[in-house]
Amino acid sequence: MEILGSIKTYDWGTRGSQSKVAQLASKNDENFAKEFNETTPYAELWMGDHVSGPSLIKSTGESISKLIASDNSSIGGATSLPFLFKVLSITKPLSIQVHPNKEQAEQLHATRPDLYKDPNHKPEITIALTDFLALCGFRTPAELYNQLKKYQALTNLIGADTIEELQKQPTSESIKVCYTKLMSSPQDAIVKCISDLSVIFNENKEDELLTNVFKHCNHYFPNDIGVLSIFFMNIIQMKPGQAIFLAANVPHAYLSGDCIECMACSDNVIRAGLTPKFKDVETLLEMLDFTGKTAEEKFFQSLPVGPYSELFKPPVKDFAVVQVKVPDTVQNYCIENRANGSIIIVLKGNASAAYLGRQLFELKEGSIVFVPACIKSVGLTFNHPDAEGFIAYQALYNDF
Ligand SMILES: [Zn+2]
Incomplete structure (x- = not known):
């Protein structure tokens, strides 16, 4: 049966008719087309039976969750769909985040239910619909070493001796030491580092991708610690049809573009930057997967x-x-x-x-x-x- 998705407007979404979410919704949903507004950020289109936005049956206007409740053989006997399916249209970077695994989610929810709303894990898959930019996972120790050595402001912030360890011991533990140094730096040191880098990136022509991502993040989140995460994490440039899989504890952020996303139903997020929201740094450092990989290795094959x-x-x-x-x-x-x-x-x-x-x-x-x-x-x-x-x-x- 034909259904209607639930539209979410968030600040980071793409506005008006530029948004893939709005383009798709206006073709499928007469009511959406009537209320469409060129200045509204249409961020997400949800497809599924999630309680915060269940899809509606097009012919009757009834909620799909009601249908599933009355006949759960339609989904093979379960009480609800195990996934939430989405289209996302992104202009402004989303926060850098990780999601706990099932066991960690249960523990976090039991000890801090105010912050961690449910006991479920939240693996995600993202498939690009347009040119799409994301941060995903840590760079290899060798790449991280090169980044931190190349920019004096970063060498100063992390410390030359700490950085040398990446070369002596190219392990995830050495990445963790450097990243912990970043995440525990005082705000004035972060601001100084970003301002020194801004001078370089305003003139830099050699690494176009890094320059663009630096400017993009610093434009929307000036002086946010997340701007410096782009030197630690892989920048993934995706073409339509290319995918990444976000396993538990792998840090990631969507930066721009339109994508399909499918995930397990959960709201458990631990944030690490590009956000004014609370950052639970202690839990973050405990949980993060510090395995270094190249950007190529992050692509998920079909x-x-x-x-x-x-x-x-x-x-x-x-x-x-x-x-x-x-x-x-x-x-x-x-x-x-x-x-x-x-x-x-x-x-x-x-x-x-x-x-x-x-x-x-x-x-x-x-x-x-x-x-x-x-x-x-x-x-x-x-x-x-x-x-x-x-x-x-x-x-x-x-x-x-
Ligand atoms: Zn996520």
């Missing part, structure tokens, strides 16, 4: 599961995502469903959807479909093939 379907299968049970990309030369294609149901969003193209030869509805850009477990597959016929073909993403329980 596996083919059909002629035009690629599966992103993370190492957690809660969710997987299938990317469907059918070229305009193809007339028919079939999207497989799984035993726990799935949610599909169309990003490009038009198709008639059918099940066992019975016509269901027309799909177009922005259409969102909840496919209950009893439907084995959705047959697509491309009547008016788009020049760019048909693109959709499907979120499902990871029972592959």
